[in-house]
Structure formats: structure tokens, C-alpha cells
Amino acid sequence: MSGVQPIPAPPLAGTRLAFLLAEDRVGHYPEFRAFLSRTFDLDRIGLAAPGYLRAPSGGAYALVFVGRSGESFPAGVEISAVVPALEPLDEDVADRDLWAILRWLVEGVGGPWTVADLDATGRLYRIGAAEARG
Amino acid sequence: MTSPIDLLQNARAAWPFPPRHARVNGWRMHYVDVGQGDPVVLLHGNPTWGFLWREVIPPLVAAGHRVIVPDMIGFGLSEKPTREQAHSLDGHIANLVALLRGLDVANATIIGHDWGGPTGLGFALANPERVRALVVMSSWAWALPPSDFHTRVFPWRLMHAPLVGPYLLGRHNVLAGRGVYLSVVDRARFRERAQAAYEAVLPDTASRLLTWTWPRWIPLDDTARAIDRFNWIEQGLRAWRKPVQIIWGREDDVFDHPTFAGRFKTLLPHAEGPHLVTGRHFLQEDSGPEIGALIGDFLQRLGSA
Numbered sequence: 249m250s251g252v253q254p255i256p257a258p259p260l261a262g263t264r265l266a267f268l269l270a271e272d273r274v275g276h277y278p279e280f281r282a283f284l285s286r287t288f289d290l291d292r293i294g295l296a297a298p299g300y301l302r303a304p305s306g307g308a309y310a311l312v313f314v315g316r317s318g319e320s321f322p323a324g325v326e327i328s329a330v331v332p333a334l335e336p337l338d339e340d341v342a343d344r345d346l347w348a349i350l351r352w353l354v355e356g357v358g359g360p361w362t363v364a365d366l367d368a369t370g371r372l373y374r375i376g377a378a379e380a381r382g
Numbered sequence: 383m384t385s386p387i388d389l390l391q392n393a394r395a396a397w398p399f400p401p402r403h404a405r406v407n408g409w410r411m412h413y414v415d416v417g418q419g420d421p422v423v424l425l426h427g428n429p430t431w432g433f434l435w436r437e438v439i440p441p442l443v444a445a446g447h448r449v450i451v452p453d454m455i456g457f458g459l460s461e462k463p464t465r466e467q468a469h470s471l472d473g474h475i476a477n478l479v480a481l482l483r484g485l486d487v488a489n490a491t492i493i494g495h496d497w498g499g500p501t502g503l504g505f506a507l508a509n510p511e512r513v514r515a516l517v518v519m520s521s522w523a524w525a526l527p528p529s530d531f532h533t534r535v536f537p538w539r540l541m542h543a544p545l546v547g548p549y550l551l552g553r554h555n556v557l558a559g560r561g562v563y564l565s566v567v568d569r570a571r572f573r574e575r576a577q578a579a580y581e582a583v584l585p586d587t588a589s590r591l592l593t594w595t596w597p598r599w600i601p602l603d604d605t606a607r608a609i610d611r612f613n614w615i616e617q618g619l620r621a622w623r624k625p626v627q628i629i630w631g632r633e634d635d636v637f638d639h640p641t642f643a644g645r646f647k648t649l650l651p652h653a654e655g656p657h658l659v660t661g662r663h664f665l666q667e668d669s670g671p672e673i674g675a676l677i678g679d680f681l682q683r684l685g686s687a
Contacts, residue, residue, distance in 0.1 A: 270555070271545045272466035276598050280544040292533070325545070350546055365536040366546070370536055372564075373556035 250363070251304035252352035254287055258300060258308040258330055265310050265328035265335045268346060272314075272324045281322065283356045284311070290322060300330075301352070303345035307331070347377035393579030396436050399451075401459060406480035407473070412459035413452040413481060415578050417443035420489045420514065422677070423482065424451045427521070428596040429551075429558040430664065431458025433579045434495070437670025438677070439480040452481055454501070455625045456592030457583070464588045469595045471608045475504035482512065491681060495666070497596055500608075500615060507618035515625040515684060518646055519678055520634050520663050523619055525601045525612035532600050547594030552587040557594075563572040565663040567633055572667050602682020623649050626653035629673055631661030654680060 275281040285291060288299035290313060307329055313326040314324035327349065328341050347370065354366045370378025399414040408560050414432055422442050424435040432451040442449050453460040456469060463469065478501055482490070490513055494502035499521025506513045522529070532538055541550055541557075550556045558580045566572045584590045601609050628646050630639040637643075643656035657676050659669035666673060 269545060269548050271548055273598065274544045276544050277539075278544075327545070346549055346553075350549060352397060354540075355544075360535050361540070361543070362535075365540055367536040369540045369546075369550070372562050373541075373550060373554065375550065375554055375556070 250348050250352035250355055251271075252348050253302045255300045255302045255308065257297065260330065262333050263330050264333045265312075266331045266342070267326065267328045268309075268342055269327040270324065271326070274322055274325050275320055277357075277361075278320075279357050279359060279361070280353065281320065283353065283358075284322065284325065287356065292370070294321065301349060304348045305341045305345050307341065307345060309345065309349060344377045344380070355370065390578045390582055392575050393433070393582070396575065397579065399432075399436075402680055404481055404484055406455070406484070407477045407481045407664040409420065409455040409463070409477065410461040411452055411455055411481055413450060414439070415448070415450050415485070417446070417448045419448050420491070420681075421446050421448040421450055421485075421487050421593065422491045422681070423487070423493060423502065424449065425492070425494045425498025425502040426451075426454065426457070427494075427498045429457065429561065429579060429584065429590075429593040430496075431583055433458070433576070433583075434664065434666050435670075438666060438674040441584055441671060441674035441678050442681075445682065446612075446682065447678075450482075450485065450487070452478065454497070454592070456595075458584060462589045462591065464591060466591060466595050469592055469599075471500060471504070471599055471611050474501045475508065475611075478505045479509065482509070488512050489514045491515045491677075492518060493519070494521055494679065495519050496663070499523060500612065501682075503615050503619065504611065507615060507622075510624075513624065515627070515681070516622070517627045517629065517680070519629040519630050519673070520637050520642075520650065520661075520665055522637060522642055523612070523646070523649070524616040525606065528600060528602050529637055529642065532597075533602060538597070542597040547597070548587070552596040555581060555584055555590055555593075558584050558590070561595075562664055562667075565636065566667040567660055567662055568668055576667060578649065596652070616649065622650060623652070625684055626650045627655050627657070627677065628655035629657045629659060629665070629676055630655075631663060631665030631668070632658040633660070633662045634665065636663040666678040 283350035289358045310328045312326040316323035339365045426434045431453045492502040492506045630643040661668040
């Protein structure tokens with residue numbers, strides 16, 4: 249539905265990670281942390297490797313998980329686009345992909361968190377990627 | 383259509399107050415300090431800054447008061463920490479304590495809106511010898527229950543959910559822009575005269591951190607981080623005997639006046655009000671001069687009491 253899929257680590261030679269989004273408190277609602285932990289097997293992998301997603305544009309995105317002493321892991325997460333090393337980011341594409349990743353996240357978390365509500369929130373605040381979905 | 387530059391110039395013209403800065407609690411805080419007399423401290427909340435009070439300041443100065451208007455660390459023209467862990471309710475109260483002790487404020491009236499409420503009330507309860515009176519508007523001062531608005535997934539909890547908050551409120555600045563716009567009565571007037579001033583001081587994603595951090599500090603259940611501090615504030619107010627005034631936006635749908643102004647009145651039965659004025663949550667945008675006059679009259683009555 250979201251067009252986003254977890255993928256193995258893509259080839260990284262000749263690429264860079266273009267930083268997009270930081271979340272310092274991924275466990276603010278613990279079910280969000282639980283979903284990411286489950287999806288990327290973080291209890292086993294820990295800090296050894298990022299998680300990767302394929303987004304609707306076909307681009308790969310790295311999820312770099314962050315630990316903080318005294319807090320459940322992961323405490324935070326950063327999302328970066330995997331892009332050709334010396335090429336600028338296509339910001340519009342990245343923004344639409346981020347919205348798709350958020351839809352994937354909310355769908356996976358489930359419970360009271362719904363993609364319909366996320367889309368409605370995006371439309372209320374006139375987010376282009378949400379409005380494009382009607 | 384009015385250009386963005388014109389909108390910013392409209393806002394700039396409405397803010398003639400000279401900037402001052404103080405080092406507080408390890409941060410650089412911007413504040414306004416105008417007029418002479420017993421001090422009146424105007425405290426904004428999320429995601430605004432001193433600009434919110436621009437139409438309240440002149441009548442209070444004209445009435446013979448010293449008016450102090452700090453920008454909370456993380457907002458307005460103050461320093462903006464870039465990590466969520468830099469922010470806590472206790473830390474923001476300590477920031478205010480540092481400023482007002484540094485200015486040696488005494489016999490002050492503390493006026494809080496939104497997060498300026500718990501912050502200012504925290505200051506007042508910790509430093510009662512410096513405080514003459516309190517004014518609260520569209521705010522709260524207890525742990526539970528939260529407002530209906532704050533418990534809803536759409537739009538409030540989703541707006542600041544993990545990763546969604548940094549995207550919507552960070553990348554797209556939706557709270558300072560459309561969020562405030564949706565929470566005033568006269569939206570056309572707000573867009574023409576004020577919206578640019580709220581957006582311009584939060585120009586980059588990192589500068590907007592507190593807009594999604596403050597929502598995460600609102601207690602929703604008894605596991606909330608600030609629950610002990612809110613309980614302390616509520617208990618302190620139950621014992622508060624100095625003058626209090628309650629002013630509320632008649633159309634406020636974040637903290638509806640029957641529930642929230644009503645609870646302040648129950649907590650502080652000697653309080654004056656609630657005075658209802660035209661306004662949603664950001665009532666100063668619709669009724670600034672009227673609010674200034676209400677506070678001025680309240681202080682005049684105190685002076686002659």
C-alpha cells in the first residue's frame with residue numbers, strides 16, 4: 249500500500265548518505281519503536297548496521313538507529329537518502345519518499361494509528377505529498 | 383496578493399521594541415523590557431514568541447507598567463537548542479528564574495499563555511516573594527486529565543508522533559504556519575499581519591525542534607515525564623492567595639473555556655473572571671488591545687486596593 253519495502257544493504261560504493269530527518273525520541277509512543285525493532289531485527293543486530301528501505305521512487309533510504317544510555321534501544325533514528333556521492337539531492341522526490349515512509353511506518357505500527365488519519369493530517373496542513381494522493 | 387516580503391514588513395512594523403539579550407541557564411535569551419513601574423511579565427507558548435503580545439504591550443506601558451516579554455529558549459529570537467533532550471519543563475522554568483532574578487524583578491505580575499502558563503506558574507510558586515499577581519489564559523496547570531484535543535490521534539498525536547513530528551513540524555513548519563492560522567478567529571487578518579512573523583523566526587528544520595518537543599511534554603497519562611511537576615503546580619495553586627485573573631478565548635478549541643477556565647476558577651476561587659474575549663487558542667491575535675485593557679484594569683484595581 250505504501251510502496252515501501254525493507255531491503256538488504258544496497259551497494260554503497262560511489263554513494264553518500266544525504267541526511268533528511270532525525271528523531272531523538274522514537275519511543276515517545278513505544279509502539280513506534282517496537283515496530284522498527286521488529287522490522288529490522290534490532291534486538292539481534294543492535295548498532296551493527298543500519299536498516300534500509302526501498303521507497304516508491306526506487307531510491308534507497310538508510311535508517312541509522314541511535315542508542316542512549318539508560319533508555320530502551322533504539323532511542324532515536326535518523327533517515328538519510330542513499331544518493332550518488334557527488335550529486336545533489338532531488339528534494340521533491342525525497343519529500344514524497346519520506347511521506348511514503350511515514351505511511352509505511354504508521355501502517356506497520358497499527359492500532360489507533362492509521363494511514364487514513366496520517367493522510368488527513370497531511371491534507372489539513374497542506375503537505376504536498378499528502379495532497380497529491382487526494 | 384501580498385508578497386512574502388510585504389507580509390514580513392507588515393509584521394516588522396508591528397514589532398518596534400528594542401531587543402535585549404541575557405545569558406540564562408546556559409542559553410542566550412531574547413527579551414523585551416519597556417516602560418517603568420511594577421513589572422508585568424508576558425509569557426508565550428508553543429510555537430509563538432513575544433510577537434504574540436505586540437498589541438498587549440502598549441496599553442500596559444501606557445498604564446504605567448514595566449513590561450518584560452521573554453522569548454522562551456527554543457523560540458522567537460532566543461537561542462534554539464538542536465537536541466530534544468535540551469528541553470524540559472523544569473529547564474524552562476529555570477530559564478525564566480534566571481532571567482527574572484537577573485533583572486531583580488519584584489512585585490511582578492506573571493501572565494502565561496499556553497506553555498507560558500506552567501512555566502510562569504512554576505516561577506511564581508518557586509519565587510512567591512517576587513510575585514504580586516497572576517494572569518492565566520488558554521493554558522493549564524495540572525497533570526490530568528488532558529484536553530480532548532490533546533488525546534485525539536487526528537490531528538494532534540499524529541502530528542508529533544515519532545518521525546512524523548520532525549517531518550511535519552520540522553521540515554514543513556506546520557505548527558507555526560498553518561497551525562496558528564487555524565487557531566485564530568480572523569484568519570485573513572492573521573495572514574496579512576502576523577503569520578510571517580511566526581514563520582520567519584523558525585527558518586530551518588533544526589530551529590523548529592521545540593514545536594514538536596513541547597507537545598510530547600503534555601501529560602496524557604500517569605507515566606508522563608512532567609507529572610510530578612504538574613502535580614506540584616496544582617497543589618501550589620490550591621494554596622495561592624494572591625490576586626489572579628483568568629482571561630480566555632471564547633472560541634478556544636484546544637483548551638475549551640468551560641473545562642479549563644472553569645478548572646482554574648475551581649482551583650483559585652478568588653480569581654477574577656474568566657473574562658471571555660473573541661479568540662481561539664491564540665486569543666491575543668484577535669483581542670490583543672482588549673486583553674491589554676483587561677489586564678491594565680485588573681492591575682489598576684490592585685493598585686487602589
